[in-house]
Amino acid sequence: MTALGEFALWIALPISFWGMVMGFVGGKQGRGDLILSGERSVYLVFALLAIASLAITNAFLTDQFQYQYVAGYSNRNLDTYFKLSGLWAGQRGSLVFWAVLLAFFASVTVFQNRNKNREFMPYVVGVLQGILAFFLVVLLFAGVNPFEQLGFMPADGQGLNPQLQNYWMTIHPPVLYLGFTAYAIPFAFAMAALMNGRTDSRWIVVTRRWTLVSWFFLTNGIIFGMRWAYEELGWGGYWFWDPVENASLLPWLTATAFLHSIMIQENRGMLKVWNMSLVLLTFLLTIFATFLTRSGLIESVHSFAQNTSIAFIFLAFMGSIFVASVVLIVYRLPGLRSENQIHSFLSREAAFLFNNLVLLGAAFAVLWGTIFPLVSEAFTGQAISVGPPFFNRVNIPIGLILLALTGIGPVIAWRRATRRNLKRNFAIPLAMGAVVVGIFLALGARNGYALTTFGLSAFVLTVIATEFWKGTKARARIEGEGFGPALVHLVGRNRRRWGGYIVHVGTVLIFTAFAGRAFEVEVRKVMNPGETVTVASPFGHTYTLAYEGISSSVEENFDRWVALLSVQRNDQAVGSLTTERRFYRVNRQMVTEVGIRSTALEDLYVILADVEDFEGMVGNDPDAQRIVVQVMVNPLVGWIWYGGVILTIGSLIALWPSAEARRRSAALEPAMAGGS
Amino acid sequence: MKNGRFFVGLVGVALVVTYLVWTGISDTMVYYLTPTELMAKVEEDPSFRSVGVKVSGRVVPGTYEQGEGELVHLFQVQDIEHPEVTFSVIYQDVLPDTFTDETEVVLEGRFGEDDVFQAKTLLTKCGSRYEATPEDLAEKEIAE
Amino acid sequence: MVIVWAILLVGISVFLILQPIISGQEAPLWSAGEEPSEAQFKKRVSLLQLRDAEYEFAMGKLGEEDYQILRKEISGEALKAIRAEEAEVAGGAPGAYAESNAEIEEEIAQVRLQLSGGVFCSECGHPNPGGSRFCAECGTPLQVPQPSGQS
Numbered sequence: 001m002t003a004l005g006e007f008a009l010w011i012a013l014p015i016s017f018w019g020m021v022m023g024f025v026g027g028k029q030g031r032g033d034l035i036l037s038g039e040r041s042v043y044l045v046f047a048l049l050a051i052a053s054l055a056i057t058n059a060f061l062t063d064q065f066q067y068q069y070v071a072g073y074s075n076r077n078l079d080t081y082f083k084l085s086g087l088w089a090g091q092r093g094s095l096v097f098w099a100v101l102l103a104f105f106a107s108v109t110v111f112q113n114r115n116k117n118r119e120f121m122p123y124v125v126g127v128l129q130g131i132l133a134f135f136l137v138v139l140l141f142a143g144v145n146p147f148e149q150l151g152f153m154p155a156d157g158q159g160l161n162p163q164l165q166n167y168w169m170t171i172h173p174p175v176l177y178l179g180f181t182a183y184a185i186p187f188a189f190a191m192a193a194l195m196n197g198r199t200d201s202r203w204i205v206v207t208r209r210w211t212l213v214s215w216f217f218l219t220n221g222i223i224f225g226m227r228w229a230y231e232e233l234g235w236g237g238y239w240f241w242d243p244v245e246n247a248s249l250l251p252w253l254t255a256t257a258f259l260h261s262i263m264i265q266e267n268r269g270m271l272k273v274w275n276m277s278l279v280l281l282t283f284l285l286t287i288f289a290t291f292l293t294r295s296g297l298i299e300s301v302h303s304f305a306q307n308t309s310i311a312f313i314f315l316a317f318m319g320s321i322f323v324a325s326v327v328l329i330v331y332r333l334p335g336l337r338s339e340n341q342i343h344s345f346l347s348r349e350a351a352f353l354f355n356n357l358v359l360l361g362a363a364f365a366v367l368w369g370t371i372f373p374l375v376s377e378a379f380t381g382q383a384i385s386v387g388p389p390f391f392n393r394v395n396i397p398i399g400l401i402l403l404a405l406t407g408i409g410p411v412i413a414w415r416r417a418t419r420r421n422l423k424r425n426f427a428i429p430l431a432m433g434a435v436v437v438g439i440f441l442a443l444g445a446r447n448g449y450a451l452t453t454f455g456l457s458a459f460v461l462t463v464i465a466t467e468f469w470k471g472t473k474a475r476a477r478i479e480g481e482g483f484g485p486a487l488v489h490l491v492g493r494n495r496r497r498w499g500g501y502i503v504h505v506g507t508v509l510i511f512t513a514f515a516g517r518a519f520e521v522e523v524r525k526v527m528n529p530g531e532t533v534t535v536a537s538p539f540g541h542t543y544t545l546a547y548e549g550i551s552s553s554v555e556e557n558f559d560r561w562v563a564l565l566s567v568q569r570n571d572q573a574v575g576s577l578t579t580e581r582r583f584y585r586v587n588r589q590m591v592t593e594v595g596i597r598s599t600a601l602e603d604l605y606v607i608l609a610d611v612e613d614f615e616g617m618v619g620n621d622p623d624a625q626r627i628v629v630q631v632m633v634n635p636l637v638g639w640i641w642y643g644g645v646i647l648t649i650g651s652l653i654a655l656w657p658s659a660e661a662r663r664r665s666a667a668l669e670p671a672m673a674g675g676s
Numbered sequence: 677m678k679n680g681r682f683f684v685g686l687v688g689v690a691l692v693v694t695y696l697v698w699t700g701i702s703d704t705m706v707y708y709l710t711p712t713e714l715m716a717k718v719e720e721d722p723s724f725r726s727v728g729v730k731v732s733g734r735v736v737p738g739t740y741e742q743g744e745g746e747l748v749h750l751f752q753v754q755d756i757e758h759p760e761v762t763f764s765v766i767y768q769d770v771l772p773d774t775f776t777d778e779t780e781v782v783l784e785g786r787f788g789e790d791d792v793f794q795a796k797t798l799l800t801k802c803g804s805r806y807e808a809t810p811e812d813l814a815e816k817e818i819a820e
Numbered sequence: 821m822v823i824v825w826a827i828l829l830v831g832i833s834v835f836l837i838l839q840p841i842i843s844g845q846e847a848p849l850w851s852a853g854e855e856p857s858e859a860q861f862k863k864r865v866s867l868l869q870l871r872d873a874e875y876e877f878a879m880g881k882l883g884e885e886d887y888q889i890l891r892k893e894i895s896g897e898a899l900k901a902i903r904a905e906e907a908e909v910a911g912g913a914p915g916a917y918a919e920s921n922a923e924i925e926e927e928i929a930q931v932r933l934q935l936s937g938g939v940f941c942s943e944c945g946h947p948n949p950g951g952s953r954f955c956a957e958c959g960t961p962l963q964v965p966q967p968s969g970q971s
Contacts, residue, residue: 007826015833022837032846037837039847044833051829115852163773200858234773267865271682342681350685357686361693368697373708382707385730385784389704394696413876413886414869415893420883470879478878478931524770526746581773590773609770610747628747630770 002064005055006147009096012048013136015041019129027122027195038125042110045132046103053100056093056146060086065154069093069146075159075586077556081170082160088173089160092139092146097174098290099135101181102128109185109210117206123192124185131184134317142310159586162558168228176221176248180286182214183255187283190276194328199272199335204262209655215259216651218252223510223644234592236520236605236632238640241391246370247292250363251285257359258282260352267414268349269339273329274356276336280325284318285363291318344416351409358401365394396449400456403511406504407460410467428466433459445519453515457508464501471498492658499654506647509639516602516636523631524609535604537633543604544568545577550611550625558582558591563608563627567597579608579629598638605632706730706784711755711763718787730784731793736762737778743768753781753793763787767795774800859904860921866898867924874931 019041026034056069060083065071073089074082087093106128113121139145160169186207193203225245226238239245258278264271291314329336342349369386377383411425436458437451445451468487476486491498519538527533527547535543548564562580566573577595584591597604606629613624708730709717717724731753739752748768755761765783775781775798785795839845856864873894877887948956955962 001822003822004825004829007822008829011826011829011833015837018837030849032849033840033844035849036840036845036847040836040840044836048829048833115848116855118848118851121847201861267869345681345685350681353682353685354689357689361689364693365697365700369701372701372705383709384705385708386701386705390700393704394693394700397696398693411881413882413890415890418883418886421886424883425881470881471875474875474878474880524746592773607770628770 002055002059002067002147005052005059006145008048008051008055009136009139009145009147012045012052013133013140015048016045016129016133016136019045020126020133023122023124023126023129027126035122035125038122038129039110041129042103042106042125045129046100046107049096049100049103049132052096053087056087056096057084060084063157065157066149066152067146068148068150071150071154071157073157073160075157077586078157078160079165079557081167082165085170085173086160088177089164089169092144092148094173094177094290094293095135095139095144096146098177098181099132099139101177102135102184103132105182105185105210106132109188119196119198120189120192120203120206123195124188127188127191128184138310138313142313144310156586159557159584162582162584162587162589162591163232165557165584166228166232168224168231172221172224172228175217175224179214179216179218179221180251180289182210182217183251183283183286185210186214186258187279190279191325191328194276194325194332197332197335199332201262201266201269204265204275208262211255211259211262212651212655215252215255216648216655218248218255219647219651220644222248222252223640227641230637231594231596234594234607236522236607236634238637241366241369241388243370244293246366246391247289250367251282251289253359253363253366254278254282254285257356257363261356264349264352270341270349271353272336272338273333276325276329278356280322280329284322287314287318287321290314346412346417346422348409348412348414348417351405351412355402355405355409358398358405362395362398362402365398366391369394399511399514400449400452403453403456403460403508406507407456407463410501410504411463425463429459429462432462447515447518450515450518453511457512460508461505464505467501468498491653495656495658496654499650499652499656502650502653503647504650506643506645506650509643509646513636513639513643516634516639519635521633524628525631526626526628529625533629533631535631535633537602538635539601541570543631543633544571545606545629545631547627547629548576550627555582557586558584561608561611563629565595565606565629567604577604577606579606581608581611600638601635603632603634603637605634606630607632708732710757711753711761712758714763714787715761725787725789728784728786728796730782732756732780732782734759734780735776735778740777747771753783756780764792765795766792767798769798772798772800857905857908859901859908863898863901863905864921864924866894866901867921867928869894870898871924871928871931874928878931 019038022034022038022041025031026038059067059070060074061080063070063074063076065074069090069092070086073086073093082089088097106125109128110121110125113124186203189203189207193199225248229240230236230238258275261271261275261278265275291311342353344350369390372386373384407429408426413421433455437455440451440454445454471490472483472487475481475490476483479486479489481489521535521538523533523535525531525533529547529549532544532546535545537543545565545567548566550561550563552559552561554560560580560582562578564576564578566576568574575597577597579595580593582591582593583589592608594608595606608627609630610628612626612628706728707717709732711731711733714729714731733753734756736752736754736759739750741750742748743750743766745768747770748766749771750764750766752762753765767783780801782799782801783793783795784797785793787793840847870891873882873887873890876882877884882890948962953962954960
């Protein structure tokens with residue numbers, strides 16, 4: 001059965017090439033029969049890749065260790081849901097996973113547009129099939145075939161790295177990949193627009209939803225990764241500026257920029273070349289992210305793969321796409337001329353543009369910091385290391401500027417903002433910001449960056465709250481509605497704007513959470529049963545943890561030692577925490593499971609750093625219960641996750657088709673969400 | 677192009693970012709050396725002992741011991757390519773879960789006057805790889 | 821067994837992708853429904869900008885002077901787009917797209933009416949000029965709105 005999966009890949013390869021040719025030729029020559037053949041090939045490639053994916057998953061579920069990939073990431077006793085995620089556990093399977101997701105989105109696109117956007121579709125098919133063909137070539141010819149066999153049948157597999165044995169394994173990679181692959185659709189439409197000459201805003205309107213969907217998955221994928229790191233890696237942090245993390249951040253930065261700059265093109269007919277370049281850059285960065293994670297090129301604690309010949313193939317692919325796209329853009333330059341210009345530095349257009357430049361600046365900084373070690377070694381022979389100090393130093397100021405812009409953008413006037421306009425709209429929010437800074441200063445906070453963040457967050461939240469308030473009141477008056485219905489209708493008439501505001505609220509919460517790190521507290525203590533450790537939270541109260549005892553047990557895949565600590569907050573008992581160490585026998589690896597007690601304001605985070613006498617503990621020797629714990633108070637960490645939820649709600653509101661659009665969709669027309 | 681203002685903004689931001697990145701890298705980058713290179717550098721320039729560096733190597737099996745005080749760890753690290761080059765390390769903090777008597781490690785810290793490397797951070801290379809090689813699996817088969 | 825499935829897969833695939841070429845079955849080259857022309861698209865953009873300007877004025881975000889200037893500018897653009905649209909579609913039946921444009925125009929008119937102090941009657945919908953206490957059409961007493969905080 002698994003062999004059928006490999007067969008499916010081999011069949012998919014010529015079909016994807018066929019589809020690419022049919023798409024381009026059919027489009028150029030206006031041959032509907034060729035185009036239909038090409039569109040069918042899209043569905044076929046998806047079906048075949050689905051078969052391959054199911055075959056791989058099945059091989060995991062049925063312990064087919066004769067396959068090198070399965071043996072490398074699974075063992076008999078592995079929990080079933082880790083076997084189910086075997087498809088994306090390693091390099092080879094991930095490439096298939098990427099391809100099947102891309103093929104899925106391609107099929108959806110072709111299906112949705114059976115009777116719409118016909119001047120684009122042949123070229124869209126051509127581009128998407130071309131990308132799929134590339135992935136299939138890599139899978140089958142670059143030594144990364146997931147169906148490669150060992151030639152013998154091992155008694156058991158190597159098992160999955162214990163740090164990956166966490167439920168997030170089933171969530172984070174798929175969501176992130178959904179974000180990466182969905183971005184190919186806007187890219188394909190952009191290329192199609194260049195090829196057929198429809199270089200106005202049509203392609204942007206058509207792909208608006210895809211752009212938002214991709215961004216949505218990317219953002220959530222990154223947040224899930226942060227949560228995973230926080231829970232699993234046991235250092236109390238959630239972001240380490242690791243090359244793999246950076247690789248996923250790069251397309252996020254440019255995708256966010258793109259999300260904003262398309263509004264300028266729609267509204268004012270400007271930045272057409274900019275948008276074309278931005279969509280190309282983001283797509284290349286999604287490919288770069290795969291290539292970086294899977295080629296082991298950059299040294300990373302995350303590093304997955306050893307196969308580096310794949311690096312050259314990816315570089316060649318990215319290079320060709322870049323050259324072809326630039327040629328197309330230059331060719332269509334006349335059609336990409338701006339219809340208007342920026343009248344004033346003080347205008348919404350300028351604010352959006354500034355937002356773009358800053359986001360791209362951050363992307364450049366992150367990219368450079370990530371590849372600089374490689375570049376330096378190549379040129380000077382000397383290896384150097386660039387770490388969190390660099391990234392924090394550059395990105396914190398940039399983040400603050402972005403935070404400020406999220407408050408300025410919604411209220412500053414289009415075209416040109418007068419002094420009157422600025423005073424009218426910014427006086428109160430700025431005052432609120434100053435008040436908040438004052439409060440925190442009075443409370444004793446002295447960290448400059450954190451204070452600025454709190455002040456700017458208050459500024460932005462005031463702006464957004466005022467928008468909602470004033471907008472609802474105006475609508476209530478005009479339509480003669482009550483406040484509630486007015487709010488609902490207000491949002492419904494312009495989902496993109498109001499959904500966007502809610503997304504900004506979520507982002508503000510996340511930035512505020514980052515500022516909380518400036519006030520982290522950490523205490524380390526050696527403890528015997530009965531002893532206590534005290535930690536003071538920056539919010540004023542004190543936690544006292546008492547070490548009750550430790551127990552050990554033997555589980556199916558690991559041995560574990562669980563320490564129990566009871567928690568008191570200001571001398572009031574509030575529950576208990578456990579933290580444990582596990583020894584995974586198959587992998588011969590020790591992993592710590594932290595204990596977290598979350599409240600709205602902070603997390604109490606406990607790590608079982610060391611157990612003095614493991615053997616004595618197994619024997620439950622009362623003298624062998626001494627442990628070392630690390631206790632941390634992480635202020636505002638929870639706001640990252642709450643912010644993520646709010647941001648999700650906002651995105652869904654923005655994505656939801658309005659009643660008007662659904663009506664027009666029913667009449668076989670392209671869906672177009674609300675206005676600016 | 678009509679959008680003069682656009683270009684002014686672009687160039688302005690580009691300059692600021694370039695400045696930030698340039699100074700950022702020069703101020704925060706650290707040399708990433710092998711033990712052999714570290715020894716050579718220190719010999720060449722004794723003041724190098726006060727500079728923070730990053731060193732990669734492997735823990736010499738059997739040299740690990742706990743020091744006096746809380747969470748103090750002492751061990752020797754050898755150069756992977758030239759195992760005869762070793763130096764002592766002292767590290768006071770929680771050990772990473774994957775630390776064993778023979779892991780590859782990446783240390784960040786200073787090489788002190790007493791020829792002991794004071795490590796501020798310690799990272800282990802996750803059991804060298806995530807995926808098994810055919811050789812690993814073949815061994816497994818024979819052992820069973 | 822696997823060979824059988826594999827051959828089946830190849831067969832189906834080849835059939836599906838070659839069939840259109842052999843039989844001449846075509847995918848549509850042109851879209852079925854009404855898609856906006858460039859002029860219609862520009863008109864819609866202008867209308868939405870006008871609507872937003874009206875709302876921002878009603879909300880008090882935009883001052884009176886700024887609002888008048890902006891409105892004149894956008895109206896000028898809208899007019900250009902409307903002329904271009906009329907040149908394109910000489911007497912064609914309005915499709916769903918044009919209908920939704922008309923809806924937006926109505927919305928703008930409604931906002932304008934509110935701003936000028938006038939009000940739609942809640943009973944019969946008749947637009948009454950500012951200052952009216954009773955509906956001119958059906959005589960129902962009118963809810964008089966409070967002016968927004970614009971001064």
